[in-house]
Amino acid sequence: xxxxxxxxxxxxxxxxxxxxxxxxxxxxxxxxxxxxxxxxxxxxxxxxxxxxxxxxxxxxxxxxxxxxxxxxxxxxxxxxxxxxxxxxxxxxxxxxxxxxxxxxxxxxxxxxxxxxxxxxxxxxxxxxxxxxxxxxxxxxxxxxxxxxxxxxxxxxxxxxxxxxxxxxxxxxxxxxxxxxxxxxxxxxxxxxxxxxxxxxxx
Amino acid sequence: xxxxxxxxxxxxxxxxxxxxxxxxxxxxxxxxxxxxxxxxxxxxxxxxxxxxxxxxxxxxxxxxxxxxxxxxxxxxxxxxxxxxxxxxxxxxxxxxxxxxxxxxxxxxxxxxxxxxxxxxxxxxxxxxxxxxxxxxxxxxxxxxxxxxxxxxxxxxxxxxxxxxxxxxxxxxxxxxxxxxxxxxxxxxxxxxxxxxxxxxxx
Numbered sequence: 001x002x003x004x005x006x007x008x009x010x011x012x013x014x015x016x017x018x019x020x021x022x023x024x025x026x027x028x029x030x031x032x033x034x035x036x037x038x039x040x041x042x043x044x045x046x047x048x049x050x051x052x053x054x055x056x057x058x059x060x061x062x063x064x065x066x067x068x069x070x071x072x073x074x075x076x077x078x079x080x081x082x083x084x085x086x087x088x089x090x091x092x093x094x095x096x097x098x099x100x101x102x103x104x105x106x107x108x109x110x111x112x113x114x115x116x117x118x119x120x121x122x123x124x125x126x127x128x129x130x131x132x133x134x135x136x137x138x139x140x141x142x143x144x145x146x147x148x149x150x151x152x153x154x155x156x157x158x159x160x161x162x163x164x165x166x167x168x169x170x171x172x173x174x175x176x177x178x179x180x181x182x183x184x185x186x187x188x189x190x191x192x193x194x195x196x197x198x199x200x201x202x
Numbered sequence: 203x204x205x206x207x208x209x210x211x212x213x214x215x216x217x218x219x220x221x222x223x224x225x226x227x228x229x230x231x232x233x234x235x236x237x238x239x240x241x242x243x244x245x246x247x248x249x250x251x252x253x254x255x256x257x258x259x260x261x262x263x264x265x266x267x268x269x270x271x272x273x274x275x276x277x278x279x280x281x282x283x284x285x286x287x288x289x290x291x292x293x294x295x296x297x298x299x300x301x302x303x304x305x306x307x308x309x310x311x312x313x314x315x316x317x318x319x320x321x322x323x324x325x326x327x328x329x330x331x332x333x334x335x336x337x338x339x340x341x342x343x344x345x346x347x348x349x350x351x352x353x354x355x356x357x358x359x360x361x362x363x364x365x366x367x368x369x370x371x372x373x374x375x376x377x378x379x380x381x382x383x384x385x386x387x388x389x390x391x392x393x394x395x396x397x398x399x400x401x402x403x404x
Binding site for chain 2: 006007008009010012013015016017019020021022023027029030031032033034035036040042043045046047049050051052053054056057065066067068072073074091092095
């Protein structure tokens with residue numbers, strides 16, 4: 001059988017690239033060939049950027065979001081509202097929320113969602129840190145901005161139970177039909193919830 | 203406005219990744235975050251593999267395919283048939299052909315296809331090297347394995363003209379309906395050609 005690409009070195013690069021999320025074997029091969037034929041400066045720029053991130057970017061020690069220093073820019077910002085704390089699964093969710101520019105409080109990144117099937121238990125998430133933060137800083141409201149999956153629901157329920165004795169209001173993002181979304185593409189569970197939560201036409 | 207990701211370093215990595223072919227801004231962000239949270243060893247393995255390829259993998263000096271030495275494995279293989287020369291646009295096409303294991307001759311990689319619109323002229327491809335090889339090694343047949351695009355057609359035509367005086371048979375891959383392909387998905391030009399080239403049922 002012919003050896004694909006005829007170069008063990010190139011094969012190795014394809015294999016490494018293929019381990020990245022969302023990169024299949026064909027994309028990995030295309031990326032590897034692109035990098036092979038690209039200018040030395042392009043590949044070195046990529047290496048520099050990657051190493052720079054690995055060395056200088058870290059989780060914020062308070063909220064778990066992305067930081068270049070001890071604290072992230074949001075935790076350091078004195079203009080943010082300490083009375084609201086938004087709980088998200090991942091650091092990317094912080095930037096999704098920020099893009100919408102609807103929330104001016106602080107964040108807490110759990111680092112995942114509870115999932116007994118995948119072996120993600122409460123102690124694998126920064127749930128204790130969340131409880132400590134709530135008890136230390138005493139926010140008025142915790143907004144759970146978690147996905148509508150089974151794992152998201154389980155995590156929301158767990159947080160609600162843990163904080164049931166605390167004097168904090170816990171809310172969650174509304175479920176419903178996406179703005180601009182066609183009814184025919186909305187799943188039954190979402191539709192049921194949107195129906196239950198129907199509002200008077202104002 | 204919020205700063206996306208809150209880290210200029212991470213933004214830089216996203217930007218570099220987003221320049222790779224087939225990687226959009228969302229994929230680039232996902233890759234960057236994966237690499238940020240990945241083990242140091244994973245990112246270093248990737249860097250090593252990339253640098254190793256950039257340093258040791260190069261075009262074969264004879265056929266233009268991928269080589270780790272002066273010549274690629276196919277050019278170095280004495281069992282390949284010198285009487286057939288398969289002309290392809292890119293090095294990847296060599297491995298597509300090899301995967302099918304249908305051709306036992308030698309290859310010649312043009313490095314692209316003629317495209318006046320994109321400014322790719324004959325002197326931008328290794329066409330002179332092809333003519334030299336044909337006149338030096340005197341193959342009996344040149345198989346043009348080029349894509350069915352306008353550029354592929356133009357390149358095939360050009361090669362045919364350049365070699366019209368040479369005692370070499372020039373062939374090209376047949377166009378037609380893909381094996382297992384549904385007729386409804388076949389475009390009109392392919393269908394017209396497949397009809398013109400119809401064969402008796404054997």
